[in-house]
Amino acid sequence: MRTFSKSSKLDNVCYDIRGPVMDEANEMIAKGEKIFKLNIGNPAPFAFNAPDEIIQAMTDNLRNAQGYSDSKGITEARQAIYDYAHFKGIPVESLNDIYTGNGVSELITMVMQGLLNNGDEVLVPAPDYPLWTASVTLAGGTAVHYICDESSEWYPDLEDMEKKITNKTKAIVIINPNNPTGAVYPKEILEKIADMARRHELIIFSDEIYDRLLMDGVEHTSIASLCPDVFCITLNGLSKSHRIAGFRVGWMTLSGDKSRVKGYIEGLNMLSSMRLCSNVPSQYIIKYALGDYTKTDDLLLPGGRIYDQREYIYNALNSIDGLSAVKPKAAFYIFPKIDAKRFNITNDEQFVLDFLREKKILLVHGGGFHWEQPDHFRIVYLPKLEDLEYSMNEMRDFLKDYKQK
Template sequence: MRTFEKSSKLDNVCYDIRGPVMDEANRMIAAGEKIVKLNIGNPAPFGFRAPDAVIKSMSENLTNTEGYSDSKGLISARKAIAAYCRSKNMPDVSVDDIYTGNGVSELITLCMQGLLNSGDEVLVPSPDYPLWTASITLSGGVAVHYICDEQNEWYPDIEDMKNKITDKTKAIVVINPNNPTGALYPKEILLQIVELARQHGLILFADEIYDRLVMDGLEHIALASLAPDLLTVSFNGLSKSHLLAGYRCGWMCLCGDKSRAKGYIEGINLLSSMRLCSNVPAQSLIPTALENLEDAKKMLLPGGRIYEQREYIYNAITDIPGLSVVKPKAAFYMFPYVDIEKFHIVDDEKFVLDFLKEKKILFTHGGGFHWAKPDHFRIVYLPCVDELSIAAESLKDFLQDYQQCE
């Protein structure tokens, strides 16, 4: 009898945010156990709600959005996005340079499929958001991971980037603000990355979906604003800042000098047309959403929910013997270090799985973000402080006696 296996193209692809540990959590839930999920950036289960004006805007447009839109998206949505780009000093972005998507994930995959031939290389941060590595791999490319330095606020290691550029390198991916570390890159780091791209004739891919979730009075700098002479593809959306993850409302913008990328843009247009268009009702709320940016800011100020949850979990983690963490400046993630010698940890996936089984709390192991050593894990701090307190106390209790068996 003939059997069917998964494609060999998936051999080096992982998405452990929803991977084997999540599968175990789902089995426990099906058995009637209550699991606290600190593994995924999904605001809705933790009581976050989208702004009323945004929901009202979409509901009022439902009867007008029953058909397909232009493959790039509604002109009203793209005009609003173009205005937002101008506010971020992103150069040379017209409505024709903007593509709406069913979340940013779809657009990342589209961009990689349109660019990469077999063996082409793309520099990707480590730790990364794993979809980038997966999309590059499935498109026939090779993800080459450059190190982000925990001792330097998780900023990209520019020397490591330099050493990993070859004649096969086509692009550099920059995730800023960063997932999973919560780092926010300063202008001097971004300028050095731009200069590398300039010297080697590379495309810049800027994953900036957390650009409106920045704390401590800091400001996000759009990568494209520093590179008017290069092609920068910037990705953004409403899933996080407007708490609309389920609506799958994202976009990408082609910024800067597009003169040497006409063939690539033709490929993007073809792939965009093949998927017909993104969710049209979700597109219809983009203009209203981009006129309502203040709600997100309130959550990030002292006294605001995200800010206070960050403060609590940062202090709680640093108080646990054997753990340390760089304080995140943006988004709602942190990437703690765990002393693997103290706890004899050789497998970080087993570490989070053991914690899940004993304490019924779900983290994601660092290896799921292409971090090479088994000494990190990611916490999503969307739950309220009471739930975070339970998680922190549970982790402290768990680690007191934990010694991983090989």
Template sequence: MAQRNVPVSSRLGDVRYEIRGALSRRARELEAEGREIIRLNIGNPGLFGFSVPVHVRAAVESRLAQSEAYCHQQGLMAAREAIAARETARGAFGAHAENVFIGNGVSELIDLTLRALLNSSEEVLLPSPDYPLWSAATVLNGGRARYYPCPASRGHLPDPDEVESLITPRTRALVLINPNNPTGAVYPTDLLKALVRVAERHRLLLLSDEIYDGILYDQAAFQPLAPLAGDLPCVTYSGLSKMHRACGYRVGWISLSGADSKLAEFRSALDLLSALRLCANVPTQWGVAPAINGPDTTAALTSPGGRLYEARRAVIEGVRNSEFLSVVEPQGALYAFPSVRNEHFSQFDDETFALDLLETENVLVVPGTGFNIRERNHFRLTLLPEPDQIADVFDRIERCLDRLAAGSKARARHVA
């Protein structure tokens, strides 16, 4: 008797992660054929020549002999105390080491917190565009994603009234990604205060993804959410991956803030789930306190003349010189989210464009729809390459768009 295919969870039908999806697989096939692909799909600093700060790496290396046993399910106390002290210094209400949980990257902690929070069909408010792991974790934990739009016409910022209009009796949480991935938007303080008031009126848990909190350009100012939330329950996410260029270390953390009486049951659920996966990667947790308390190694990269700043400048100039593109200049994070002006195309499709760019110009970007937006004219690229390479990439993008525009005009003439 022939064996039937192994069935999979129906929830996977609503899960996408185009950052490492079909286009990335096609890029690997082309690389196997000998093509050199410029991969701009992932914000992975180590692949672009960035290094973990020396003092962070040294701390990890010096503690290897003390890292061979499981640690506490919440993480090493020295790391948790450093995280809590930073949150307290920022003004977070009730931040302390017992309210800090360390995980194998923020990715694991997004999944863990939503698993602790959600019952079947309960809703989470997510930005559109979002980082798609948030959508995936919501669905995989039985929830439903409801998207509040952050369009380019508003500088990729949300409208608090629009967010509030989406709330239903089943809404449990409001997610903010600030500085934003994929758009690079940095949220003003007044906007954050308005969103806190929305959460307070509807008793929503605030989930604030702040992994890019120190990667800022052109005098942009980052405002952490927890101090504004006061005693309202808030979960702040951060880690070593981006600010400290340590993606492979897989160290992320969450800090709970707000009134302990409101957090007790949720905190117990997080403790149980943390215990079930035993603990996070122990050796690299020794790098947390030195990273938080040590010298600032990011400002030089994001200031004029710094590599990230100049890469961002190259993106802005590439868009400015393009016949087809526009962009909201990123104020933070490691990405830009350009859009293709639709007047040049009878019908533009971001996935078709991204595949054509890969096949003809050897450049891998992520289609905008991979970040859960309806518009089909955006794409995301990382700011991590050298500025000269980014300039070359925009030459390739322009050639690709020029061919697509010519084809679109030819089809329009044929139809006419």
């Protein structure tokens, strides 16, 4: 039986998720050039304001938030998270199994630092949210990327996942709903992943930050709800769903069999205490944000801005010769495919750089999400409809004569 202990070493690895495209964009901005950004999932710059009650809740509690909290978070925040987790079917046993964080990103780094020793492996999806790979690397581990299949709605390729498990594998990461594809995994897929983790005695890390940004009547299932016998860490937060990315408010819940991970949990408690606590003013808004589990944001319904912009970008991309895209079911990203042979593309980063230089529009190349083939890029469809229309007209014009040199 596998056992897990808190990690004893950290590899001194520096990982830059920005790269030369972002560096060039910043240089262009510094020179006074106007860059149109389709690269980052931050709702605020695109006039998506936080709900009024969220701002009011933080304002009303500022005087209560002047000191440190418990390292895992204030009781009322963890109680709200506990209640939400049980609504989702996640079998969290107590408030002690809940940790608040300065966004999910901080917690991703923390869970990997607590788990991995040099040479340990973690299965991470391709494409992925790149911080997962970076955090595995920083902790001294190796991110082994399993393929998500574009021809099957971007669902994980279970055969590929299975064959990449070795005696060094410690965990499986899933991102559901997915960034950058917008895929939402069906229950049947999640049950098979849970069974895989069970058979190989692996931890499951489930990044569910977009679980309230669903469209088309799609329902989200938390994998932890399907395997109460498997140790799972489920990560979530408010940055995207409540348009408060700058407030840095996230959390994680521990569930399942903890008998083999006692040393790991000790490590998590130590790491949690070392940063004293997460942002206390933001903790006070969790209760208000999670108050209505069943409400669907009007922005995600037909006629709502996110829904309509999703419809536009999906249809526009598929109308451009040489591009195709799977319709996302959640979040606000789309991961289109470009015909690499048609445009002689051997370097997707160079393609994005060429587009930036000619059209002053910033995208992210597929390789930034650990997609190995030079044939994808990500678009954030948060900008207003007229701006998306402009960007797609520019893309159509750019591709008319483009050949990579």
